[in-house]
Amino acid sequence: MDTNSNSYTFIFSAVMVIVVAALLSLAATALQPRQAENVRQESWQNILKSVNIDVSRAESEEAYNKFIVEELVIQNGQVVEGMHPLEIVLADEVKKPLEDRKNPLYVAEKDGETFFVIPLRGGGLWGPIWGFISLKKDASTIYGANFDHKSETPGLGAEINQSFFYNQFQDKNILNEEGVFKSVEVKKGGGSGPHQVDGISGGTVTSDGVTDMLKNCLAGYVDYLKARSSKHDQELPVEEIEVDDPTEDDQIDIPQSGESEEEVV
Amino acid sequence: MSTETVDKTKDKEPLFSKKNRKLLSDPMNDDNPITVQVLGICSALAITVQLKPAVVMAMSVVFVMAAGNIIISLLRNMIPQRVRIIVMLTVIAALVILVDQVLKAYLFDVSKQLSVFIGLIITNCIIMGRFEAFAMGNGVWKSFLDGVGNAAGYGVILILVSIFREFFGTGTLWGIQLIPESWYMSNGGFYSDNGMMLLPPMALISVALIIWVQRSYNRKLIEEN
Numbered sequence: 001m002d003t004n005s006n007s008y009t010f011i012f013s014a015v016m017v018i019v020v021a022a023l024l025s026l027a028a029t030a031l032q033p034r035q036a037e038n039v040r041q042e043s044w045q046n047i048l049k050s051v052n053i054d055v056s057r058a059e060s061e062e063a064y065n066k067f068i069v070e071e072l073v074i075q076n077g078q079v080v081e082g083m084h085p086l087e088i089v090l091a092d093e094v095k096k097p098l099e100d101r102k103n104p105l106y107v108a109e110k111d112g113e114t115f116f117v118i119p120l121r122g123g124g125l126w127g128p129i130w131g132f133i134s135l136k137k138d139a140s141t142i143y144g145a146n147f148d149h150k151s152e153t154p155g156l157g158a159e160i161n162q163s164f165f166y167n168q169f170q171d172k173n174i175l176n177e178e179g180v181f182k183s184v185e186v187k188k189g190g191g192s193g194p195h196q197v198d199g200i201s202g203g204t205v206t207s208d209g210v211t212d213m214l215k216n217c218l219a220g221y222v223d224y225l226k227a228r229s230s231k232h233d234q235e236l237p238v239e240e241i242e243v244d245d246p247t248e249d250d251q252i253d254i255p256q257s258g259e260s261e262e263e264v265v
Numbered sequence: 266m267s268t269e270t271v272d273k274t275k276d277k278e279p280l281f282s283k284k285n286r287k288l289l290s291d292p293m294n295d296d297n298p299i300t301v302q303v304l305g306i307c308s309a310l311a312i313t314v315q316l317k318p319a320v321v322m323a324m325s326v327v328f329v330m331a332a333g334n335i336i337i338s339l340l341r342n343m344i345p346q347r348v349r350i351i352v353m354l355t356v357i358a359a360l361v362i363l364v365d366q367v368l369k370a371y372l373f374d375v376s377k378q379l380s381v382f383i384g385l386i387i388t389n390c391i392i393m394g395r396f397e398a399f400a401m402g403n404g405v406w407k408s409f410l411d412g413v414g415n416a417a418g419y420g421v422i423l424i425l426v427s428i429f430r431e432f433f434g435t436g437t438l439w440g441i442q443l444i445p446e447s448w449y450m451s452n453g454g455f456y457s458d459n460g461m462m463l464l465p466p467m468a469l470i471s472v473a474l475i476i477w478v479q480r481s482y483n484r485k486l487i488e489e490n
Contacts, residue, residue, distance in 0.1 A: 016352060018358045029371040038373040057373070065410055087395040155314040155435060155463045202460055 030039035050132035051108045052144045053117045068117075070107035075100075077223030090121040091128065094216055102219040115143050116197065118221055122213025125205040127151040129160065129213060133169065140175035142184070148209060157206030168197040174218055181217040181222045282408065288410040294483060296442070298391040299422040299454075300476045301486060305391040309423055310468040312382050316439050319427035321375060321422025322382050327413060330392050333341045334412030337400035353396040355385075361386045365402030391419055426471045434462030 002008060018156040049069060056064045073083040076099055085104030093101050106117035115134045122129050131147035145166045152158040159165055169184060172230040176182045185191065186207040188199040199207035279285075298304045298454035311319050336356050337344075344352050365383045368376035375382070386392070395415050400408040431437060436458050448454035461467055480486050 003343060003345050004347065008346055010341065012345050013348055013351070016355060018356055024359060024362055024366075027366050031366050035366070035373075036367065036371040044375070102360060153314070153463075154312070155431075202463060 008137055017052040046132050046146055046148070047106055047108075047117050047119075049146050050117050050134040050144045051110055052134075053110065063248075067110055067248075068106050069109045070105075072103050072105045072107065073101040074221060074224045078226065079224075085119075090119055090130070093155050093211075094121050097222055101220050103217075105221060105224075113137065115169055116221070118218060120147075120213050120217045122216065123151045124149050124160075124209040124210050125157050126153070129206065129209050131160075131166070131213075133173050133214070133218070135225065136176065139222070140156060140173045140179075142169045142174065143174045146170040149206070151205070152206050155202075156200065157203035159203060162207055165197075165200060172197065174214075175222070178183075179226065181219060183211075183218055186211045284405065285410055288407060289411050289414040289417075291409075291416040292399070292417075293321045294423060294479070295486070297422065297479075298394070299419055299472060300479050302391075302393050304323050305389050305419055307468070307473065308382070309419075309426060309472060311385060313423055313427040313430055313471075314434065314466050315431045316424065318379060318382060319423045320420075321379055322386075322389060323416070323423050325364055325379070326386055326389065326419060327416040327475050329357065329364060329386050330395060331371045331394055331409055332360055333357055333392060333414040334395060334400040334408040335405055337396045338403060338405045338408035341401050341403075349401065350393075350397070352394055356396075357385050357392055359381040371450050389419075391415060417455055422472065422475060425475060426468055430462045430467060433459050434467075444484070 003012075012073040033110065038057070041060045043058045044064040045055060045057055048055055048060065048063055051067065053067060071085050072150045073085060073088060080102060083102070086106045088102050090104065091150065093103070104119055105108045106119075108117055112212060114137050116137075116139065117132055117134045120131045120133060127150035129147060129149040131145060133145040134143040136143050147160040147166055148160060149160060150169065152160065168191075172184045174181065174183055176195070182195050185196050186199045188204055188207065189199075191197045191199070293299060299306065299309055308322065310323050333356050337353060340352070361383065364386075365376070368379070368383065370427075395412060399411045403411070406486065428438065432443065436442060436449075436456075444456060446452055448456040450457050
């Protein structure tokens with residue numbers, strides 16, 4: 001057979017394309033459920049990690065159902081009824097103006113304390129970056145955070161997914177003393193104070209990306225969380241706070257949140 | 266490799282004859298894809314900041330190259346000459362996508378480590394080079410050996426460069442801190458990591474240093490003029 005004739009070349013190419021396409025779509029379809037499961041488990045894992053609960057990927061579903069008590073969608077400081085956070089494509093939402101944006105929110109209960117877990121999404125140097133951040137009941141103090149990225153430079157921007165970076169966010173505040181939203185800035189050459197953390201040398205663009213992401217994403221939650229945390233504090237019987245107080249160090253934060261609540265109201 | 270000829274007597278030849286062993290060992294030194302043929306430099310530059318991704322990349326390339334060489338070698342008498350480059354590209358792309366999909370499903374954490382690098386295998390000119398120069402003219406077993414040999418030769422350089430860069434750039438290997446924390450200037454010591462190691466140009470400089478060392482040992486690689 002003449003393998004160099006035009007008709008042979010056409011037939012060969014056509015057959016090759018069909019075979020390869022069939023093979024790849026078969027593989028993609030067959031593997032898709034497993035891949036989706038992995039992605040879902042990972043996001044559960046990350047949500048839990050932001051409230052400082054470390055679980056393996058296999059255990060993530062069980063732990064998620066145990067600790068996460070509410071899955072909400074917030075728009076303009078109000079809960080959107082009947083919507084689940086998974087219906088929201090965060091990458092699209094963060095580009096919308098604040099008043100049109102639907103913000104997914106997870107509420108975790110751990111050791112009797114309430115934490116608000118907020119998914120984040122933004123842009124780094126080479127591609128998207130994302131993460132989860134959890135706030136304590138006062139809607140300001142950061143309890144935990146973690147970040148990840150698609151394709152930041154290894155050893156530089158990619159370090160945002162390392163614990164030395166994201167652990168810095170613990171106990172920083174997103175609201176200032178007057179209760180006004182200030183976010184947390186990733187500062188090149190060393191950050192200080194309640195609204196700054198240390199940047200990554202050589203990873204300036206990614207660091208700035210994290211700053212912008214925090215500022216942009218958190219803004220959509222401030223009204224709702226402030227309202228909720230002050231309401232929550234009022235509902236809470238005073239005795240209950242006092243009973244809990246000596247048992248756990250973390251509970252010391254509660255009087256503080258009471259203070260900030262007065263200022264807000 | 267300059268001595269590529271179709272071996273008519275391959276049926277009688279043992280699997281690991283001297284000639285076949287040479288297919289594996291030549292790319293390690295005398296005919297190394299990176300340091301002698303200077304192919305595949307782009308990925309050597311991109312993924313050698315840390316050891317771990319370099320090792321996984323090397324293993325992925327071994328797989329893609331061995332499998333690709335086998336496929337091309339099987340098809341070598343059917344591929345129309347005029348579209349052979351496109352056929353090769355299709356084979357590489359299909360294999361790489363397959364690897365990526367399988368990793369995402371079964372080795373999710375490794376696939377996260379590699380992220381974009383796995384896609385970069387498609388652009389690795391060594392693979393295309395071996396398809397064109399070897400697999401198109403040789404039998405399946407020889408092509409397999411050639412693929413493994415060349416990918417390993419590529420991987421060895423990748424690993425050397427990444428050890429050099431990770432150690433001097435961040436003081437770690439495989440993510441484990443090797444230089445004592447107390448040596449660092451921030452802790453009152455005398456040492457500071459060389460940030461330049463992490464930047465792409467240092468990959469080229471490291472490769473050049475390896476070429477220099479290799480040629481001073483292996484005199485026959487030095488060109489006449």
